[in-house]
Amino acid sequence: MSKVSPLSILDRQLLLQLGERLRRLRKAQGLGTVEMAAQVGITRNTLRAVESGDPAPSMGSYLRVMAVLGVSGELALLAGDSLQPPPADSAAARSRRDAPLVRVLVSAGETKHRLQDLQSLALHEEAVRRVKADPSLVQRAQETLERWLAAGDARSAVLWREWQDILHARAWRKVLGATRRAQQLRQASPLVTILPDEVRQHILRQVKQLKTGVMLGPDTGTPPDGPGQTP
Numbered sequence: 001m002s003k004v005s006p007l008s009i010l011d012r013q014l015l016l017q018l019g020e021r022l023r024r025l026r027k028a029q030g031l032g033t034v035e036m037a038a039q040v041g042i043t044r045n046t047l048r049a050v051e052s053g054d055p056a057p058s059m060g061s062y063l064r065v066m067a068v069l070g071v072s073g074e075l076a077l078l079a080g081d082s083l084q085p086p087p088a089d090s091a092a093a094r095s096r097r098d099a100p101l102v103r104v105l106v107s108a109g110e111t112k113h114r115l116q117d118l119q120s121l122a123l124h125e126e127a128v129r130r131v132k133a134d135p136s137l138v139q140r141a142q143e144t145l146e147r148w149l150a151a152g153d154a155r156s157a158v159l160w161r162e163w164q165d166i167l168h169a170r171a172w173r174k175v176l177g178a179t180r181r182a183q184q185l186r187q188a189s190p191l192v193t194i195l196p197d198e199v200r201q202h203i204l205r206q207v208k209q210l211k212t213g214v215m216l217g218p219d220t221g222t223p224p225d226g227p228g229q230t231p
Contacts, residue, residue, distance in 0.1 A: 019053030
């Protein structure tokens with residue numbers, strides 16, 4: 001079976017932005033989550049995952065949400081051939097005028113908080129990917145957690161005890177969501193301690209690029225590889 005590469009930080013940010021846009025569109029149209037899920041034909045949990053930019057839902061789920069919200073026509077930019085080079089014998093190909101360039105700037109938002117949460121989410125998604133491939137890594141996280149609990153930091157004790165249950169049950173979705181509780185759990189997480197330093201630094205470099213924005217388009221290079229590409 002071929003190994004699936006993890007999403008790059010840029011890809012993850014694009015999904016987050018898409019999910020947030022779909023959530024705003026739903027609210028602008030006065031649709032609640034129950035009504036929206038019923039119209040789309042998915043569960044509320046799947047709708048929440050789509051609106052949080054979760055890569056787990058199928059492409060079909062995203063497409064059905066976009067269709068109900070009336071924005072599925074924007075897929076023509078991806079599915080159509082309008083951005084492809086013109087045929088060699090066409091008038092467009094013979095034209096001496098420069099072809100228009102289309103570039104898109106992608107950034108992680110203006111607030112430091114959103115950038116930090118994107119970084120935390122990316123670190124945890126990579127850590128979860130690794131523990132699924134090598135379950136023995138969970139023991140390392142558990143040992144780290146036990147040391148923290150023994151140190152007696154009362155401010156984080158409640159979150160650490162919740163982490164005990166998460167590690168035991170392998171309840172990874174609980175810490176990969178967009179809820180406030182998921183964000184709090186990530187801030188007190190022993191899971192990222194299993195990541196090699198070079199992987200951690202690779203993710204941090206990608207996040208740093210998004211502070212000023214990454215330009216996508218002709219002659220702008222290719223986005224950096226996902227964290228799993230680091231040896």
